[in-house]
Amino acid sequence: MTEEFTHSPPPPLHWPGANAADERSAGQDLWQACAEQLARDLPEAQFNTWIKPLVAQVAQDFSKITLLVGNRFKLDWIRAQYASQITALLGDLYGQPMALELALVPRESVARTAHTRPSASGPPGAPGAESASAGRDEAPQALRHRLNAALTFETLVEGSANRMARSAGMHVAGMPGHLYNPLFVYGGVGLGKTHLVHAVGNRLLASRPQAKVLYVHAEQFVSDVVRSYQRRTFDEFKERYHSLDLLLIDDVQFFANKDRTQEEFFNAFEALLTKKSHLVMTSDTYPKGLSNIHERLVSRFDSGLTVAIEPPELEMRVAILINKAQAESTEMPEEVAFFVAKNVRSNVRELEGALRKILAYSRFNQKEISIQLAREALRDLLSIQNRQISVENIQKTVADYYKIKVADMYSKKRPASIARPRQIAMYLTKELTQKSLPEIGESFGGRDHTTVLHAVRKIAAERQQLTELNQQLHVLEQTLKG
Structure with missing residues (x-):
């Protein structure tokens, strides 16, 4: 079943000498550019839940893009909440209207991907939102620890903005359960906190493949607590969380006003420290700045090492752009990287979004990357900055x-x-x-x-x-x- 949102596809895009592989790559670049923009426009939890899991299929003539959705509920929710926004963004990026379809993932694909990607939980209050149940016998290692293998210390650009946090994370990965326990990393959106905690988990598993490591967003922990109470599966919950060697938990500010969750996290916290396991947490503010979190939990957060990740300085932003362009098999001239870095100052996520736009614009228009091309690709962003x-x-x-x-x-x-x-x-x-x-x-x-x-x-x-x-x-x- 599909849902279509525009009905007048544009004429085919003609590229001299373009082959099918180029077209598929360009289609994925277009969707990636759209997703990066949505990541900036939407709250992080919403983006991670509804947009990030989508799989895009772009027609060879760019007349239509089909987004594959895991189930009917998610399809209806995305159609109601995000379809018009996605359609408008795709049209802006491509330069003319594109048809958008939402389709359910074929059952055989669901069966295959169920073992490669964890289910996402819906945002608080979303009707019928569900998440992967705690305590399942999840055989594949990637699903067991929920780590993104691409987020490593090698791909995390170092600078003065994150040097201390990066160093502490590497120490934890090398000697878990010793110093800096817990490690509490705080900073604004898109500065690399999530990348850092994934890097810690991946580094530990590289040296100790049998270590019990789990990355979880705070909202997922909340869902797991609620489900364990509803289903009376407390033993499974404790077995899952109290037996870990390393627990990586993102955005603990989401525990605010959730007394039962805070109680269970306190118990897990104590159990893990007792067995000399390690905890690494992230938040948008330092421990004592957290609102509506129990004082005894705040004191635990603050009992190890608390370290900030700052917005990246100019040189670091330039290095990030050049490195990420290389990862996309593209060379970005240094003067272009400086131009973008001077105009995109806030966080790494916005830098990545700007880079995606430039790469997509360069590919679609068959032009070399230059300052003028970057200025054209980022004209909306630059206009907003100059105006605001x-x-x-x-x-x-x-x-x-x-x-x-x-x-x-x-x-x-x-x-x-x-x-x-x-x-x-x-x-x-x-x-x-x-x-x-x-x-x-x-x-x-x-x-x-x-x-x-x-x-x-x-x-x-x-x-x-x-x-x-x-x-x-x-x-x-x-x-x-x-």
Whole structure:
């Protein structure tokens, strides 16, 4: 059964000399570019649940794209919630309308893929959402540990933004159950937290293939707790989670307001530490910044090593782009990587999305990758950035956050309650706009560029040392980026 959403397919795309393999690859690039955009537009849990598992089949003439869905419920949900958004994105990326079909995965395919990909749980409140049951006898190793084999330390680009977290993760993988237990990694969306925890699991399994390792998103743990209570399968639940050598759990902030889940996680936490197993957790904020989490659980989170992953600096963003382009068998000129890195500052996921757009645009238009091509491929992104993040917007947002007047940003007043927010606004202006130091100084009451440089360096250094300041800057950056 299929569901179709447009009815006027475009004329065939003609590529001189293109063969079937090229066309299939281009089709997959198109879907990947669409998926990357959806990853930026949707909450992470929604994307991972509904979009990531989809398998795309693109017609050779690009008249239609078919997305294969695992069951009828998911098909209906995606049709109602995401079909129009996906259709619009595909049209934008391809340059003309494309027909979108949703189809159920053939039964024989379901039987084959059931042993290669874990089921995903629906977002909280989604009707009829189900997830893979805890305690099943899942023979294939990949399903047992739920690790993505492609996410390794070798593919995780190192920089000052993630060096400490990466080093700690490698130590845990080499000597689990010793130092840094638990390891608590926090940072904003798309900075590589999930990549890091998968890398820890993959490194441990490479040296100890029989180790019991499990990666699980916090929402999956919640689902497993609920199901164990509903089905009275407590023994299976405990056998699964209390017998591990390494538990990797993503986004523990999702435990908020779930008392029963927090109780069971506390019990699992204690059981694993007692048997000298290791826990690695991620969150969007540091332990004491978590809301509606039991104090005794927060104290456990904070009892090992807590380390932040920051937004990648310019050089790291350039390296990420070049490396990921090479992984796609494409060479990205360094000047293009610098151009993209200077304009995509927030996180690795957005960098990957920008790269996908550029690769797809280059392939579809049969043009070499250049700064001009990158500018054309990313025109929507650049337009949004230029429109939304202005010096005036930064000044107003920072003033509102610290409860001072916008006029104080330009004034000569120097009390700490005003000077500090002003320095933060200068720092954010340097990070989020293309303004030069003299231009920034002019926007802040005609101050000298050395004053701006001092403010930028001061806030950048303190961000590395002061957890509270780092959290405030993270909130401001997310607010400004919408």
